[in-house]
Amino acid sequence: MDFTAVRAEVDFSRPLQHWDGFGFNYVETAQTRDYAQSPQDYGGFSLLSEEDRRKIVDMVFGDDGLRAAILKMFLDPFHQSEPGGSYDHATTTQWMRYFAREGLKKARAGGRDLVIITTLYGPPAYMTRQGVLRGRDLDPSRKHDLVLYLVNWVRYLRETEGLPVRYVSLHNEGEDWMRWTQTGLTDRPSHDYNLFWPPEQVAEFITLVSEELSAAGLRDVGVTCGETTNWYRFDTWGYADAVADDEEARSRLALITSHGFYSGTYGRWFGEHKSAGIDKLRVLRPDLHAWVTSTSWSQMDARNIKEHHGNIYTAKVNGIIPWAGIQRPTQWVGGDPNPGSAFTVHEDGSWEVRRGYWFYKQVTRAGQPGMTVVRTSAMDSEIAVLGFASNDTPNPDAFVLVNLGRNKRVRVRIKGTRAAAFTAFRTNEDGAERYSPIGTWNIDANTLVYDAPGGTVTTFFAEGN
The missing domain is CATH 3.20.20.80 (Glycosidases)
Structure with missing residues (x-):
């Protein structure tokens, strides 16, 4: 670990x-x-x-x-x-x-x-x-x-x-x-x-x-x-x-x-x-x-x-x-x-x-009708993860990462998707970011590593699934 x-x-x-x-x-x-x-x-x-x-x-x-x-x-x-x-x-x-x-x-x-x-x-x-x-x-x-x-x-x-x-x-x-x-x-x-x-x-x-x-x-x-x-x-x-x-x-x-x-x-x-x-x-x-x-x-x-x-x-x-x-x-x-x-x-x-x-x-935007809520976990009570699978809808697999605490690095293991990358949008509490695009993260060894600023919510959408 x-x-x-x-x-x-x-x-x-x-x-x-x-x-x-x-x-x-x-x-x-x-x-x-x-x-x-x-x-x-x-x-x-x-x-x-x-x-x-x-x-x-x-x-x-x-x-x-x-x-x-x-x-x-x-x-x-x-x-x-x-x-x-x-x-x-x-x-x-x-x-x-x-x-x-x-x-x-x-x-x-x-x-x-x-x-x-x-x-x-x-x-x-x-x-x-x-x-x-x-x-x-x-x-x-x-x-x-x-x-x-x-x-x-x-x-x-x-x-x-x-x-x-x-x-x-x-x-x-x-x-x-x-x-x-x-x-x-x-x-x-x-x-x-x-x-x-x-x-x-x-x-x-x-x-x-x-x-x-x-x-x-x-x-x-x-x-x-x-x-x-x-x-x-x-x-x-x-x-x-x-x-x-x-x-x-x-x-x-x-x-x-x-x-x-x-x-x-x-x-x-x-x-x-x-x-x-x-x-x-x-x-x-x-x-x-x-x-x-x-x-x-x-x-x-x-x-x-x-x-x-x-x-x-x-x-x-x-x-x-x-x-x-x-x-x-x-x-x-x-x-x-x-x-x-x-x-x-x-x-x-x-x-x-x-x-x-x-x-x-x-x-x-992450959880649209017809999708399914999927299993998630996080070994920190200041981090919460919500996951939604496409479930054969036109919507991509997506997950939302909430950081209630200070700046934290999060290593997210990704399972059950064909996507090789996720595009992210973020909102923070000071108003500088308002569902703002922040880039694309490649999946390496089934893992996405993300540095989450404190007081933010970030949504990741699967690319090409």
């Missing part, structure tokens, strides 16, 4: 799981309690010129951009105001739908496609026992109303907007019963929409929504288990068990979903990258994929990519969608608790590309 370098390995012949891709989330209406008086566009496209909107869409979905493959769209509580009332799916979703339509066009123009998941942010006030917006408890007599609310939205997106919605998710962090007062009301305007979803309710609604989708002729749209705050809660708070123990829900579940926020400090917000809940369901349903449907941009640095590594290699997911990638800070009451992003839109109509974009691009 060479004790002057970190020993690492990528084996492209050892697949761990299928990869569905990295995604994006445009958040429009998230908190306002009175849309007529205080309309909200957290993504900020309403402030931008058409030229600038298209530039951002291209940077997210275009050939030279992130090539995002998954899109998350929220269903807010303002689409129906009374029982049996008409639906208004347009007013509060103008820019989110624009982003989805234009993103789909851009992806397909490049020979790729887009998979959409839509998530219930919160139901209309009349569906809650409290009878107010963001009331805690679902009124049992309104279960069918809520099912129809979800299904009608999916139909609208598919038939009116022509968007390829593939999954509908039941809730957004609905496990956290402590976000309400004892009477089930909301005491902080900074809270975004929500409804409390006990585990048994999740299992019940997987079946109810699945049945209604089929009745509506939307049999190819699957139902997920909603989105707990992190994978620790998905398992330890009883959600995986509730689905596993309900045979009908388990058989109808189309995709395992949760947020992937990480906190290694024990306490209220503790959340590790834990696969136990996913593993329980895959024992019974080996075909199930799992997605992270929101996760922090953190400090928009190399450590953030290590968080993606944890979700992929420790939680064993098949896809990742970070939290709101485009943010207009003044539109989030109290300040977004996860203020990192790919883009920021300012009130004067200007916008900027943030460091998070370039770090995220290092992984999104």
